[in-house]
Amino acid sequence: MRRRALRLLFHRMAAVVALAGAVLALALPLAGAAAAADLGAWTIQNAPFRAVIRLQQPPAFPEAGVAIEVPEFGQTREDLRDVLLTDDEGRPLPIGVVWRGAGDRVLLLARALEAGKDYFLYFGGSRRMSEGWLPKIGLLMETRRLPPGTGFDSWEMLEAGWRRASEVDGVGFAPAIYSGRNPFGESVNFMTHYSGYLHTKGMSDIFLYTLSSDASFVLVDDIYQFGWPGRHSPRADAGTVPGKDVPCATEWTKIDYYQAKGGDGEPAMVLGRRRDGNLESIPAAEWLHPGTSTVARIEEARGRPVPLATVKVHSYIGYGGRWYYDTECSLPPEGLEGWSVQWTFDDGATFTGNDCRRVIPGSAARMVTVSLTNGSEVIRGTRRIIFGGDMRRANVNDRDDLAWYVGLLKGETPLPFSGSLEADLLFLRDFGDVDTLGKFAGAWLKQNLNPTIPLWIDAEVAWLRFLAQSDPKRALAELHGLGAETRRDRAAWLDPLELELLVFYQHDAGAADRIKQIALENISSPTARMADVRLDNKPEMYAFLQYDSPLARMADVRLGDLYRLLGKYQEAADQYMAVQKTIADDSERRKLPAEDRAFSITITDFIKGGFRDEALRELEMWEFRHPMAKLDTDFLLLRARTLMLFGRWKEALAEIESFEKMETDSPYEIDAEFYRARLLYEMGQKEEARKIWREIAKDYPRNELAEPSKEWAAKP
Secondary structure (H helix, E strand, O other), X not given: OOHHXXXXXXXXXXXXXXXXXXXXXXXXXXXXXXXXXXXXXXXXXXXXXXXXXXXXXXXXXXXXXXXXXXXXXXXXXXXXXXXXXXOOOOOEEOEEEEEEOOOOEEEEEEOOOOOOOOEEEEEOOOOOOOOEOOOOOOOEEEEEEOOOOOOOOOHHHHHHHHHHOOOEEEEEEOOOOEEOOOOOOOOOOEEEEEEEEEEOOOOXXXXXXXXXXXXXXXXXXXXXXXXXXXXXXXXXXXXXXXXEEEEOXXXXXXXXXXXXXXOOOOOEEEEEEEEOOEEEEOOHHHEOOOEEEEEEEEEEOOOOOOOOOEEEEXXXXXXXXXXXXXEEEEOOOOOOOOOEEEEEEOOOOEEEOOEEEEEEEOOOOEEEEEEEEEOOEEXXXXXXXXXXXXXXXXXXXXXXXXXXXXXXXXXXXXXXXXXXXXXXXXXXXXXXXXXXXXXXXXHHHHHOOOOOOOOHHHHHHHHHHHHHHHOHHHHHHHHHOOOHHHHHHHHHHHHXXXXXXXXXXXXXXXXXXXXXXXXXXXXOOOOOXXXXXEEOOEEOOOOEEOOOOHHHHHHHHHHHHHHHHOOOXXXXXXXXXXXXXXXXXXXXXXXXXXXXXXXXHHHHHHHHHOOHHHHHHHHHHHHHXXXXXXXXOOHHHHHHHHHHHOOOHHHHHHHHHHHHHHOOOOOOHHHHHHHHHHHHHHOOOHHHHHHHHHHHHHHOOOOOOHHHHHHHHOOO
């Protein structure tokens, strides 16, 4: 084989032929006993379920049998002693048991099936005696989770790791030893074992080679022959590829191929041969394979629904070193009249209805139980959810993708003991709205009472903001009731949050003294100089800092915000100006109009791009640089639009209403009305919002917001 061709073999891993049986279609036709009458009598009376089996492709070699793959939904025994195959007259037929994966699949081998006939696989309930046989099992692939501490440097090390690997991802018949992924689970930190028979009739020996990432080892007729130990990429050429001439004196030579993949790079598993002087991967036709069959339908003996769920993973999104999967579970509506459906996931999450869709964090396999209830009757089925195979990759930089994932989480009820809760909270912390984040934060805090946990402060801030949307007094009371151990980072989060609650939510004139106290308490230097600032020749009662503390300046700006929101515009202007005078400016404020415009353009671009954190930081820089901008620029409108990206509706509405009262002839008047309507809509006052949008569309038909106003006015 030419060197270039062998090097390119690795790059074809993604194009590997799909494993036969690696993905089982779950949307199988289901039926009750009434429909089953057309297909044959229910001959095994104590079996609650049966699958109708039909031959699809006979085996090339009879000793391989015919593969039967049936979904397992919690109704078979662990030892499969309840499984019985019959012909259409009820006569038992011999079968060989290959594998049972709870909630996944049952793999069996029938000795022989005839085309054009129906066969019945009964299962569930009592133990049954089925005639067995010993087939020559075709090429089979099994993957397991890689146990910690497994060695890659020798066959003995890898074999010991395989024996310790108790968590099985999946098992399925494979076309060849040629794959670039784990079809049954996550493609990192896993082990693979292929086992099957290679057709070697008329040969005395054969040169075999392996390409793999990471380690791989080859056994021939149960004897170790060669391998490629260590952690490495699969790149090799004809001179460096690991291989060996191995004996093959019989028609079928048994091959066992083991591979292990750690956490870096793409996996690869290839067993090749030398033929006519060239190196090539061994084609599927050279391996022993069973015949194939199809499952025509699954039936329940008494005509009740079959609790077999269809599971589909629509997409996944990566963030913060974690994966989140958009997962849907459903039952066909036929036959469910009178039955209620509940879904219970292994992390405690529950949903009702014929289908449910949710975000599942992490790539480890999960289990879901579906319960069908009709009066006193309850039928349950379980399904295993695996996150492998082809699915769309969503993007955190796509606003529609983010909105979809946040929307799915919005529909969940977070549970304190959920194993998914912390991962969901981390995602929502950076992308969720106040209401959704607050619900998850509240649930997480019930089981995480230690303030030293890194996530605790973020969760507490989210929870108090959530409370403030409906009950600012309660939020402030809870903040004041926090223990002394939480006050180690007062300036970092506690005091700024208190200022936010006092000013933007409570709107209490009596809060002015507390705001001044916070400013004085946060002088970062004990030698900070105080200056008596005079405005309009009137001595101020409150002395301002020559600021060496950002929080002290923030508190003074927030005092101006409080006056502004209370309608005390002159006091607000005086307060902002007092702060402004403490800010060094070599241009004597001649540059401020240009800086205001630059801030406005930058923040507008951030808002349009959905970069809410960046927009908020830019707003903070702007108000620190020019607090007076709140009175004569679009600062308040932009701050409201930024807060809308966080779902902080109440705070945003206060800013827009303040802006409209102060800027009655503003060029941003239509913008302010449009976004005020948006806020009213989000806060449940939809008819009032529609009225505003209709007026904008009617009175200002040429404005760029006229068409968006029509669209929003038409929303339900």
